[in-house]
Amino acid sequence: MLLYVDAQYVSPYAMSVFVALKEKGIAFDMQTVDLEAGGQHAPGFAAQSSTQRVPTLVDGDLCLTESSAITEYLDEVYPGTPLYPYEPKLKARARQVQAWLRSDLLPIRQERSSLVVFYGPSEAPLSAAAQAAANKLFAAAQALLAEDAEHLCGTWSLADVDLAMMLHRLILNGDPVPPRLRAYAERQWQHPAVQAWVRRERPPL
Amino acid sequence: MLLYVDAQYVSPYAMSVFVALKEKGIAFDMQTVDLEAGGQHAPGFAAQSSTQRVPTLVDGDLCLTESSAITEYLDEVYPGTPLYPYEPKLKARARQVQAWLRSDLLPIRQERSSLVVFYGPSEAPLSAAAQAAANKLFAAAQALLAEDAEHLCGTWSLADVDLAMMLHRLILNGDPVPPRLRAYAERQWQHPAVQAWVRRERPPL
Numbered sequence: 158m159l160l161y162v163d164a165q166y167v168s169p170y171a172m173s174v175f176v177a178l179k180e181k182g183i184a185f186d187m188q189t190v191d192l193e194a195g196g197q198h199a200p201g202f203a204a205q206s207s208t209q210r211v212p213t214l215v216d217g218d219l220c221l222t223e224s225s226a227i228t229e230y231l232d233e234v235y236p237g238t239p240l241y242p243y244e245p246k247l248k249a250r251a252r253q254v255q256a257w258l259r260s261d262l263l264p265i266r267q268e269r270s271s272l273v274v275f276y277g278p279s280e281a282p283l284s285a286a287a288q289a290a291a292n293k294l295f296a297a298a299q300a301l302l303a304e305d306a307e308h309l310c311g312t313w314s315l316a317d318v319d320l321a322m323m324l325h326r327l328i329l330n331g332d333p334v335p336p337r338l339r340a341y342a343e344r345q346w347q348h349p350a351v352q353a354w355v356r357r358e359r360p361p362l
Numbered sequence: 363m364l365l366y367v368d369a370q371y372v373s374p375y376a377m378s379v380f381v382a383l384k385e386k387g388i389a390f391d392m393q394t395v396d397l398e399a400g401g402q403h404a405p406g407f408a409a410q411s412s413t414q415r416v417p418t419l420v421d422g423d424l425c426l427t428e429s430s431a432i433t434e435y436l437d438e439v440y441p442g443t444p445l446y447p448y449e450p451k452l453k454a455r456a457r458q459v460q461a462w463l464r465s466d467l468l469p470i471r472q473e474r475s476s477l478v479v480f481y482g483p484s485e486a487p488l489s490a491a492a493q494a495a496a497n498k499l500f501a502a503a504q505a506l507l508a509e510d511a512e513h514l515c516g517t518w519s520l521a522d523v524d525l526a527m528m529l530h531r532l533i534l535n536g537d538p539v540p541p542r543l544r545a546y547a548e549r550q551w552q553h554p555a556v557q558a559w560v561r562r563e564r565p566p567l
């Protein structure tokens with residue numbers, strides 16, 4: 158199996174698929190695509206990746222993009238650690254969180270890009286729009302995460318990885334995060350497969 | 363069951379859930395949320411909808427947001443027309459298309475908002491960025507849709523509804539669309555549940 162990721166190893170969506178493959182115990186190679194140089198639009202890659210994005214997974218004759226589609230596929234087809242809850246309402250919650258984190262909270266994703274997480278903090282304070290997005294993130298996460306719960310959906314799932322990543326955009330930049338969410342995110346960050354991604358060597362920017 | 367949608371009935375994501383409920387033969391009520399007036403942040407709605415977005419579905423004690431999470435849940439739990447293919451690789455393709463249309467092609471979504479689809483065309487030509495996004499949309503759709511295929515994933519799925527909606531942002535505005543894609547999208551647009559959404563009475567803007 159072959160996973161295409163960004164050349165800086167900072168894509169949260171590449172990280173999510175990386176964690177999924179590790180948890181499934183699937184052997185895979187990684188190749189990097191230099192997004193800054195437009196590598197995602199290069200003819201060779203674009204012929205494989207119909208949406209010209211990373212992550213892209215190649216599994217035999219299947220070439221798949223969009224991280225949540227990839228990880229749902231892996232969970233359906235491969236044995237190993239479940240990546241999503243089995244119970245439909247809990248699984249729905251995991252999917253809700255994944256879809257939400259990919260389509261909302263844009264000011265956080267812009268002002269606290271994943272470079273902040275893996276290469277070091279930004280100097281700029283959050284804009285009013287980003288602070289409003291952070292407040293919305295905190296309210297939703299606190300509503301979804303039961304008091305004292307270790308996981309969003311009963312058992313560990315990829316939604317925990319993705320939510321921990323979103324919270325770490327703020328935590329690692331020194332922005333205030335409610336203590337309960339901070340403790341949750343820092344526990345999730347210690348997950349061995351997450352740490353395998355976090356600690357990898359990265360090229361200079 | 364209760365579905366919250368936007369007050370203008372223009373959200374492509376609300377439309378996708380509406381079609382899903384119709385195809386499943388589920389009886390449901392609709393309530394509108396006035397997004398222009400900030401109704402999604404009103405305390406009553408926000409208490410139910412943790413991410414403060416439409417569509418939000420209430421099914422007994424479950425309150426769920428994010429259209430693709432909602433429709434996956436409906437497909438898992440309710441009988442009726444399948445909303446997604448059964449075969450994992452085809453299902454993966456449907457999920458890829460849904461996730462992609464929700465997270466990419468932003469210039470099209472901005473310059474050809476869904477108001478263009480349901481209230482009438484925009485006067486402004488596409489910017490260079492939006493034309494580039496349109497070209498990417500056409501390339502990917504042509505790669506994913508086999509020659510002469512009626513559907514993206516073997517049989518009808520919600521991915522067809524969502525892709526037809528994205529293409530109609532351009533078609534209904536008079537922007538050029540490759541004939542094969544245009545014919546595909548216009549066929550999909552005739553789907554009875556899609557037409558039930560398209561033809562509903564809308565309040566003045």
Ligand SMILES: [Ca+2]
Binds near residue numbers: 211223
């Ligand atoms: Ca992705």
Ligand SMILES: [Ca+2]
Binds near residue numbers: 193361362
């Ligand atoms: Ca660089």
Ligand SMILES: [Ca+2]
Binds near residue numbers: 415416427429
């Ligand atoms: Ca949605």
Ligand SMILES: [Ca+2]
Binds near residue numbers: 398566567
């Ligand atoms: Ca209005």
